[in-house]
Amino acid sequence: MTVEERIEAADRRKLEGNDYFKEKKFEEAMQQYEMAVAYMGDDFMFQLFGKYRDMALAVKNPCHLNMAACLIKQKRFDEAIAQCSIVLSEDEINVKALFRRGKARAELGQTESAREDFLKAKKHAPEDKEILRELRSLAEHDKAIYQKQKEMYKGLFGPRPQPKPKARNFILLFWQWLVSLIRNLAKIFTRKND
Known part of the structure; x- marks a missing residue:
């Protein structure tokens, strides 16, 4: 097979896969996409450059993406991630x-x-x-996870302690008042003596 014939054969398989996908026949679609990708094996792709490489990637990458879509529909998420990563290795x-x-x-x-x-x-x-x-x-x-965690941990450590007002030391207050009184009296007596 020539390069063009291989690319055309892969493209036909891709189109058949698309038809199966539209009919929600995901397994059959996957088979067609896998066969299309098989035409574009690593050895084949390694030999290509320039316009032929671009033509091959224009068929191969959509097949990987379509396989990823099938895998997502089938809830096979790890495999879908792998298919997308293959495409992103070529086109980030x-x-x-x-x-x-x-x-x-x-x-x-x-x-x-x-x-x-x-x-x-x-x-x-x-x-x-x-x-x-x-x-x-x-x-x-x-946001939902944050709210759930907030509710879950609410009250886990008890309510926040409120700062206690400082108890007034009445002896200290009395002593300060007494010292202030004595100073004022002393000022008054010193003025009278002058």
């Missing part, structure tokens, strides 16, 4: 790969990693409503 600013990896990470509870992916995707597609919705969802999730 691929918005779809960042978004899908972020979505899979969020489903696994990896909120910080998910947020990083969504923020990188937002940087390159600031108007994308899906990305903004996922970021809001993460913020609400964080």
Whole structure:
């Protein structure tokens, strides 16, 4: 097979996979995408450069992304992350790969990693409503966890101690008053004697 024939065969498999995906036949779609990627094996990709490499990646990367979409639908999030990471190793600013990896990470509870992916995707597609919705969802999730933790730890250490007012030492106050009185009397007597 020539390079063009291999790329065309992979593209046909990708299109068949897309048809299965639309019918919600995710396993069948996965098989087609995997066969398409098999046409673009590492040995084959290693030999390509220039326009042929770009043509091959234009088929291969969407197959990985479509596999990730199938895996997310099947709740196989770790595998979806791996598929997106393959694409990101070739194209680190691929918005779809960042978004899908972020979505899979969020489903696994990896909120910080998910947020990083969504923020990188937002940087390159600031108007994308899906990305903004996922970021809001993460913020609400964080807020809910904070409230839950706040309730959980409430009263754990008891109420905060209130500062006690200092007891007035009446002896000290009396002594200060007495010293002040004696000074004033002394001033008065010294003025009279002058």
